[in-house]
Amino acid sequence: MYVNGDYLPEDRATVSVFDRGFLFADAVYEVTSVLDGRLLDFAGHAARLERSLNELGMPMPMDRDALLDVHRRLVDENGIDEGLVYLQVTRGAADRDFAYPDADTPQTVVLFTQAKPGLADNPKAREGIAVVTIPDQRWGRRDIKTVQLLYPSMGKMAAKAEGADDAWMVEDGAVTEGTSNNAYIVRGDTIITRQLGHKILHGITRKAVLRLAREAQMKVEERAFTVDEARGADEAFVTSASSFVMPVVRIDGQPIGDGRPGRVATRLREIYLDEAR
Numbered sequence: 001m002y003v004n005g006d007y008l009p010e011d012r013a014t015v016s017v018f019d020r021g022f023l024f025a026d027a028v029y030e031v032t033s034v035l036d037g038r039l040l041d042f043a044g045h046a047a048r049l050e051r052s053l054n055e056l057g058m059p060m061p062m063d064r065d066a067l068l069d070v071h072r073r074l075v076d077e078n079g080i081d082e083g084l085v086y087l088q089v090t091r092g093a094a095d096r097d098f099a100y101p102d103a104d105t106p107q108t109v110v111l112f113t114q115a116k117p118g119l120a121d122n123p124k125a126r127e128g129i130a131v132v133t134i135p136d137q138r139w140g141r142r143d144i145k146t147v148q149l150l151y152p153s154m155g156k157m158a159a160k161a162e163g164a165d166d167a168w169m170v171e172d173g174a175v176t177e178g179t180s181n182n183a184y185i186v187r188g189d190t191i192i193t194r195q196l197g198h199k200i201l202h203g204i205t206r207k208a209v210l211r212l213a214r215e216a217q218m219k220v221e222e223r224a225f226t227v228d229e230a231r232g233a234d235e236a237f238v239t240s241a242s243s244f245v246m247p248v249v250r251i252d253g254q255p256i257g258d259g260r261p262g263r264v265a266t267r268l269r270e271i272y273l274d275e276a277r
Ligand code: PDD
Pocket: 031, 177, 178, 179, 180, 181, 182, 200, 201, 202, 203, 204, 205, 206, 239, 240, 241, 242
């Protein structure tokens, strides 16, 4: 693992109990996928990291090239062929106080890898996943990738309790996104997904997938959609660095379309992975 400039074995990688990431969730993170030992869309993740930090008044702890070097070294030394690199930057350790500490407080920077064999050839992608809907009770700046992940974690547990795989969060009647992915429906030949703004995370996979869809002459509408619209959709899917494009086949126990992974989602997963490899 990488901790503040050192490369350490897991059992020696520690941070202070006074770390503001621990006490206040005063921290941002990124998850970058690795396929065939190569990082996917590192530039996009680095740009979003910088934006998240900037929104919280924190600087980049190192420049993008240095950050890329750390990612690459961990992938190489840990022998990651398929998996994820997790990165977290916190405002650092300081006496517990709601006010931010002095700006010269050293930030905490931690990176580690997770091997995920079968990330690309995921059997779930052939079956599709089931989602349940829950109210979106997160804070109002979901475009900042903070580590405040308790509510999404509760959502995941609510889904599991109902025998589903994940939850779609709903606000004012419209779906915002999944617990850790962006949500899409397909009606006819049109792909519909929530527009960018403060209500959702600006997914790096979302950006790539919408570009690929448009290049393949598919129609894309970036707008809010309701749960009813999702129930009546021809197909649905989610995107994220850890799932790429994952078909959704059930919502609140009801099949979507014919209850099988849809043509559009399957095609988008193929072209996304083709480009990635
Ligand atoms: N989650 N929306 C939310 C709420 C997310 O947490 C994520 C990513 C996404 C998709 O973003 P991207 O395509 O950049 O991965 C959308 C990561 C994978 C996680 O928390 O593990």
